[in-house]
């Protein structure tokens with residue numbers, strides 16, 4: 134972690150006095166929100182048991198050994214805590230000058246140097262609609278990939294597209310019966326066109342179950358390599374991928390690998406043989422399964438009676454293949470919580486096979502999106518047309534801009550950035566496991582805890598800097614000792630810590646909160662103080678402060694995959 138000098142002194146002091154390593158002390162340091170509690174606090178109760186004395190006594194004896202330093206002014210014992218108060222001027226100077234020096238690299242670290250993370254995210258199904266789960270997986274997965282990259286991990290991002298399975302049979306039958314290749318080619322939105330066919334297929338199949346048999350036969354044909362069937366399948370894959378890629382481009386999503394399930398088609402049999410060697414595969418009513426009773430789970434189904442493979446079989450195959458190719462330190466599956474059982478089964482099966490590296494694999498689950506606007510949720514519940522959501526977000530952002538800043542150039546481009554920014558931030562800003570409420574007014578509010586609020590703060594700062602002519606001279610740090618500036622610096626101090634914690638906890642929301650904290654500290658400051666003014670020394674110091682805020686917000690937004698327009 135990049136620690137500033139004041140924090141380092143606190144850690145060093147405690148470590149030396151109590152004879153515990155600095156690495157052990159560091160995670161326990163707290164940052165009290167109340168000014169009267171100082172800037173750092175050490176909770177002594179964590180040592181009470183070990184030292185066989187009360188937290189109060191530990192704090193007192195620590196306090197007795199304290200002498201003021203360049204960065205720490207005094208300590209106070211409060212309850213079982215030892216609270217540290219910084220030398221304000223040195224603290225401000227230390228943190229701001231390092232933010233300004235690091236600039237675009239502020240918040241980055243080399244914590245993950247030499248380590249490899251594979252992230253499986255987005256992973257929609259072809260010839261089936263892009264679901265809300267896929268939207269969340271896409272946004273969260275990309276943010277995690279960016280977080281890990283900012284900590285110098287090597288990241289492989291895989292889009293594990295569902296391009297294998299019986300749905301192809303259904304889709305091809307539906308295309309032939311209820312639609313045509315011609316119509317697909319001319320469709321305004323091929324995904325919607327294919328979805329309508331999909332819905333129609335299911336409606337018709339209820340009345341006429343033989344359709345399901347036809348679909349199965351059609352899928353079997355694609356597996357056998359039948360010319361017409363495979364050509365149609367490839368066409369569906371093609372159209373779906375084109376549509377997905379358009380959306381990915383809008384959201385700034387980039388994978389290092391797009392590997393559908395079919396990529397593993399010829400690897401399934403060898404993987405299956407390997408599995409049979411490592412653990413018992415049992416026959417059950419003609420199907421092949423791995424028993425998982427000892428893990429309290431239902432058996433993992435590997436092959437159906439007709440010999441076809443399943444989602445789980447292909448996932449196991451993919452996992453072996455990925456470990457062999459990437460030798461990962463971590464393998465993350467960003468997939469909705471409704472697949473928790475699937476991943477538990479997968480990992481338990483690996484454990485049963487005595488595969489050591491199973492502890493590097495993690496399912497990163499998340500909650501659902503719920504729409505406040507009923508209109509969005511009418512089509513078959515969970516279904517979402519991403520393109521339409523983004524269009525609506527853009528339209529609403531444009532209306533807001535039209536009101537706020539009708540003179541703005543590049544309105545369209547800014548509206549796109551603000552609309553997508555709102556959708557992304559809304560998704561990332563609370564703990565992942567919670568359901569997300571999709572409420573247009575709330576998420577596009579320029580004053581609320583939103584993406585547009587952060588973007589607007591950046592634009593506001595950019596415009597002040599521009600207006601000033603940006604001449605920061607020699608900076609006299611003593612000119613920004615007021616409480617509001619100090620609060621900004623305290624918020625900035627949290628940014629690298631938040632990035633590190635967000636990465637470790639797989640929780641982008643930790644970074645979101647830290648960014649909101651910086652923006653709100655800035656806005657409080659801005660309401661009270663003038664930046665551009667007569668006293669050029671004050672102006673310079675304040676501009677330096679603003680620049681530091683801008684770096685931190687921009688870098689943070691970049692990690693979240695949100696653009697920061699210069700003007701809005």
Ligand code: ARG
Pocket residue numbers: 253256257258293294295448466468
């Ligand atoms: N395509 C799957 C679905 O839509 C998600 C795949 C997630 N990744 C994986 N390796 N299982 O349900």
